[in-house]
Amino acid sequence: MASKRRSRRAAKGRREQRDELQDFRQIQPGAAPGTLIIEPDAPAPQLSAYAYGADAIVARDPMTLAELPALLGSAPVVWVNVVGLGDVAVIQELGRIFDLHQLTLEDLVHVQRPKLEIMGDRALVIARAPKLDGGVKTEQISLLVGDGYILTAQTGEQRGLFEPVRVRLVTGAGRIRTMGADYMLYALLDTVIDSTFPLLEELGDELELLEDDILQRPEPDCLHRVHKVRHDLLTLRRAVWPLRDVASQLSRTPVPTITDETRVYLRDCYDNVIRAIDLIETYRELSSSLSDLYLSSVGQRTNEVMGLLTIVATIFIPLTFLAGVYGMNFDRASPWNMPELGWRYGYPAFLVANVVLAALMIYVFRRRGWLGGRAP
């Protein structure tokens, strides 16, 4: 009971971190399909559009929904970007303009597993762009490519994600202006996939730092840090693994609106996904090897501490007993009772005996290798 209440309280106070692994809150058992559930704190949509061809580019940033229909078809390619999904009316209107199924709108708005969906001559790609914010967080990115247009939607946590592509588009760098909407899909998807690598670099650095720390000074929080890295790797893996199928399908099987020329580039995307997965799995293995290493380092230190205690105790316990013996008050009247106490060199003999005894024990310990164990 109390435990449950505590659970709820904790759950409430931590809503943000939980998002990553509990991204299914919008699911309400029994609700009608296609019901759009908007988080109250979701940011309002900001629209922008770029209608471009090899020669010219028209940028509307920001854009209102009313401008969109006129723009579509005005140039070889129109890229419509929606940042923030906090307004059902706007989403529904977009659905009307682009003629989208109610379930597709639900895919855009609710959290999904990354996937590729072919709908007639259009393709919908759902991906997740990771970023590091305390732990690994991921933002859902939807890309819908049709004949002459591409619609991208994101929840808005990483507003700058597509900035490099926008700059290349506006400045006309590279071949982006001369190619179709499918190449744009590639350029954007590649940006999402590549954004995994800086995170992997951070996690790789943390693993190396952890390795150093564990080998030099294993502190109690090392395992916690290993656990955190593993948690982050799990989140990352959930975001990247399904992209493997997406990229593989895009680059290998015939998908409408994707030309063979772009397919070559998408194969590059696929290679990158494979490398990211490869690294994630390698890091996972490393992290579990590190937690073994930590436990053994700690065990090692317990050993050292125990060893010291044992040696000190083992040496002094017999000596203390001896001292206790000569502190007894046996009646010195009888000649049998503790005659040593009356010897002329009794005390020096006692001291010598102690030193000899201690030296002997240290010698035995050293031979058994129990003293050497303390040296690093």
Next chain:
Amino acid sequence: MASKRRSRRAAKGRREQRDELQDFRQIQPGAAPGTLIIEPDAPAPQLSAYAYGADAIVARDPMTLAELPALLGSAPVVWVNVVGLGDVAVIQELGRIFDLHQLTLEDLVHVQRPKLEIMGDRALVIARAPKLDGGVKTEQISLLVGDGYILTAQTGEQRGLFEPVRVRLVTGAGRIRTMGADYMLYALLDTVIDSTFPLLEELGDELELLEDDILQRPEPDCLHRVHKVRHDLLTLRRAVWPLRDVASQLSRTPVPTITDETRVYLRDCYDNVIRAIDLIETYRELSSSLSDLYLSSVGQRTNEVMGLLTIVATIFIPLTFLAGVYGMNFDRASPWNMPELGWRYGYPAFLVANVVLAALMIYVFRRRGWLGGRAP
């Protein structure tokens, strides 16, 4: 022997919790196939039926078996819902009305692994709806869809499971009234699958709470709780994994009575199953990482306790020995015997020597980092 008897007693007294993992009690080796074995305490069947089309709906709730034949065919779709399977006669009569094979009736009544069975132009879906009641419990839900009707049967532990669908049906919300029996199958199956997510939320909360507890105050019952979560995840996994094949087959391969339009919705079902499985596996990995974390936290505390013991003992054991030495009763007649006892400043010198010795040892400990280990 005694162990066996105890085993039986324990098994008896715990029949309820066992149901989840020992759901095969109805199997009697060598019994004729199709023998229906009813638990004595199974609730009696309660029938209800909804005959509906786009325009009208006739509800019979409760309904008697005699009313059923007249209802079938009276409207585009008839949904017959049976809650409670504790009466062989009723089951057999249903089998006669719907023309079911004896083995199919056995599938309805006895506990099965979730599966999809295509029987001519009909499809039978067996699923398990999980709920949290102490641990994760699952209830068997059978859905038989034919041309113009859908028959659902459940054992009756979660009577309210289909309530939201019933409300949508009666109020005419959404498109449920305008579509066929296959869409009803989707709506009900989706409800069963979605009912997994609130449980996953509970388990996810418990895992996070456990993580906090383990990092801040690792109590002896933490591992027990981890074990319980893992047990629950195993039960959930057994219920959800087989649904993957069911949903995949329903949405991808041609199944009679399932239209292409509904197939789009069933693909949504499939995505949800995949996400649930994904989460279950992720939670399983987290829980095993947590049990590592706990063991290390406990080891850490043992270390601290051991460290304190070692330091106190190591400092005082030599001092106690010294005190013991000066408590010896060597004959002071001989000038060699313990002259220190007669010195003017013997006692102060002893005290100073003690303080110096203790300070020296504390200094050594601090340098080796054994004292720092106690600080969090």
Next chain:
Amino acid sequence: MASKRRSRRAAKGRREQRDELQDFRQIQPGAAPGTLIIEPDAPAPQLSAYAYGADAIVARDPMTLAELPALLGSAPVVWVNVVGLGDVAVIQELGRIFDLHQLTLEDLVHVQRPKLEIMGDRALVIARAPKLDGGVKTEQISLLVGDGYILTAQTGEQRGLFEPVRVRLVTGAGRIRTMGADYMLYALLDTVIDSTFPLLEELGDELELLEDDILQRPEPDCLHRVHKVRHDLLTLRRAVWPLRDVASQLSRTPVPTITDETRVYLRDCYDNVIRAIDLIETYRELSSSLSDLYLSSVGQRTNEVMGLLTIVATIFIPLTFLAGVYGMNFDRASPWNMPELGWRYGYPAFLVANVVLAALMIYVFRRRGWLGGRAP
């Protein structure tokens, strides 16, 4: 050397338990194929036969080999059951009557991995029926189904295995009499597969009992019991896993002499095999989770014991040192030497100091949570 000799002795004295995992003793490298090797203590064959159709049944129990040829073909189906395989002559004669390949006879007599072998229009099923006798033991059951007859052979450790089927056959219960030899194959195979579930129930009970024991009073033999359960599960798994392919092939791919009607029943068999495998894997996971739990419970107790030692020792070691100090025999002639001994309230002050010191340490321990750790 000595180790080897011991190994041999131990191996000899334990021949029976070993059978399960060393069921390959009949293999002699380089022996001609088809050589039948009979264990000296194998029971002599007991034959029985049932020639039956929908209307009539002729039972020969026991039967001599000479009666067999006349019986074959005298009724729609003849079931020949051989219990005990300890006589090469009988086996060879059976091989002649049923026209069996020498390697097939070897399959009947020697221990095999469960498998399905299609030989022309006949099918041979090798299965293993498990029973609990100390640990899990398995008995090889061979079923050869041809046109109008079924031959079953077992080594004879579970003579009552097919009794329920025999009763159904003789009393004419169910549809067994009206169907062909393939249905008989189903009925017998189903009996073998279902005989796994009572064992799984025993193992499940033992796992639950173990969980209780480990949580309440972790005794040294708990891990041994976990190990035994795991050993039993391994044996069971070796018997059941290969049956998956057997049942899948029988129910899904076209096999001669198996009619479509029986195939429906065999699919039921397949479902049961899958459930058994499912449970075995779940129990294996539970048992490994339990051994973690045990190790942690034991570690917990070590912790408690260590904690008590530490507290008692840490409190009394300084006090004992103090008492030792005031037991020293410093010459009281000098005013610097132990003036406390002469104070009027020296002894009460000493006692009070001790109590204060002890209370202080207990307070510190309680604050650090080291005393709370002992409470369950």
Next chain:
Amino acid sequence: MASKRRSRRAAKGRREQRDELQDFRQIQPGAAPGTLIIEPDAPAPQLSAYAYGADAIVARDPMTLAELPALLGSAPVVWVNVVGLGDVAVIQELGRIFDLHQLTLEDLVHVQRPKLEIMGDRALVIARAPKLDGGVKTEQISLLVGDGYILTAQTGEQRGLFEPVRVRLVTGAGRIRTMGADYMLYALLDTVIDSTFPLLEELGDELELLEDDILQRPEPDCLHRVHKVRHDLLTLRRAVWPLRDVASQLSRTPVPTITDETRVYLRDCYDNVIRAIDLIETYRELSSSLSDLYLSSVGQRTNEVMGLLTIVATIFIPLTFLAGVYGMNFDRASPWNMPELGWRYGYPAFLVANVVLAALMIYVFRRRGWLGGRAP
């Protein structure tokens, strides 16, 4: 540096044991393919040949290379056996006579992973025959079967390996003389595969012995022995696993020179490989369960030892403190200073107090179950 030098020295002094896991020494990066590298200590080849048919057999044992060409084709089947591969000239001459590719000769001479290679109408099988010599050692066996001949080559460590087959051939036992070269391939391959089972029996016995030892008297070398068994199982697995594909291909896919009749026998081979693999995996699981069991048994003993120390120390530390108190030399002049020392029954009271205190502590320990823990 020093570590590397030690490594080299150790590596040198242990060349023999290493062979099993470092069987790739003959690989020289950049060397021309087909270069035959002979170990200096490889035994010289000993040739023998058997030209046989149903009626007659001509044996040449030993045989010189010059005799071989005349023998080939003189009978339905010619079996040429080469034991020892220590002479490049002989190998090259064999290659010329049998018209072998340079890479095939390399396969014969250098250590390979077991495999099946189809070369036109000939088939080359590379297998590894295991034996127990300290640890598991394996010897490479090559079998080349063509139209009317079979060539076998082995390095010579197990000269008697094919002896049972030779005896069957010479005495004409079984059907070996009446069948072709493909049946000979089966007979020899079966001998190689069956030679795995005696080893598995040894390893199984060792595992059982280990289980007894660990449960009764866990000695420090138990884990070493478990590690050794695991090492042996790894070696065995490397030898047997690839044979699965070999036997499967030979018995299932059409291979030239293998008749359907022999294929039935090869299926038996395949079953045996599967059983061997099955057992190896089962033993590997058992051995890892055993190492858990050992660690827990050792932990158990540490617990017992710790428990004893705790009880003895906890009982005597307070008593010793009491004795220390009454050994203090407080000035008895003041009536407040240790009046107990002057009581008439002071000493008996002290003794009684001690006994009561000790009894009380033992009672508490027994209630907490800490004393019961010591009983086995």
Next chain:
Amino acid sequence: MASKRRSRRAAKGRREQRDELQDFRQIQPGAAPGTLIIEPDAPAPQLSAYAYGADAIVARDPMTLAELPALLGSAPVVWVNVVGLGDVAVIQELGRIFDLHQLTLEDLVHVQRPKLEIMGDRALVIARAPKLDGGVKTEQISLLVGDGYILTAQTGEQRGLFEPVRVRLVTGAGRIRTMGADYMLYALLDTVIDSTFPLLEELGDELELLEDDILQRPEPDCLHRVHKVRHDLLTLRRAVWPLRDVASQLSRTPVPTITDETRVYLRDCYDNVIRAIDLIETYRELSSSLSDLYLSSVGQRTNEVMGLLTIVATIFIPLTFLAGVYGMNFDRASPWNMPELGWRYGYPAFLVANVVLAALMIYVFRRRGWLGGRAP
């Protein structure tokens, strides 16, 4: 914060070791595809070329880029080798001469996962050649084979890698001069794959040395060394695993410019890759078995040390208590107070009692097997 800063510093100071697991630094999210990013410290390209046929060979070593066009086509095969990739202009010019896609140039220059890419009638193989330099490092090797030429590019860390092939080519040893560019591809790829085996030998030696060390004197750095080996095996595995698909595709599926004759040799390559993978996995299992062994050895030593402490303490604690008792200053005036002190043989009796008590305890310890535990 501070942790992050430390992370960055550590990351910076260790750039070299990190290369192996963070070989993706050249990826810049959002950069235009085909952008060549050259490390500032990458060595300048050194070109060499060999135009050869069966009769003649023309060597240009070193060669300037200007010489290349004339050379191509001047002989049946031209091998162009580029060592060092530190000059964008040279790479671009090579791309122009060989007509390479911008993404192919990126593949050559940036770190890739090993792969095979078929581009029209040309094939590109990306491999990684491992070497041991502290830990395992790998160098990217690209091989582009077309009609009559082969272009190889490496970053330059292992300049001598292809030396043996060059020598065979120049001296005309083997068949390398008489075969086409595809055979050259085989020869070079084989060299890269074979270079894995000396590393595996080193790692195998280290594992054996570790086994010895752990069994004889388990030092604290053993687990660190195991961790290092495991790290190296992970790196090696990442380099070798993808080669499996490359070699399999080259040897089994039809690839342009690869003749059937060369395919036979490439099958040999494939076998070697499989053996390397096999060994890597075996070593990984061994290393995890070793880390278990180490932890148990350490636990064993803790046990020994604890055992000694327990025995010494358990024997002397009661004796010390006894000595303390007879050191008490009870008033000898009362005949009840410590009459033993006045006995004639009190002291000898005390000594005898001590010896008897100690002997008794040693006897009990020996019976329980706690003393035997110390013997190795």
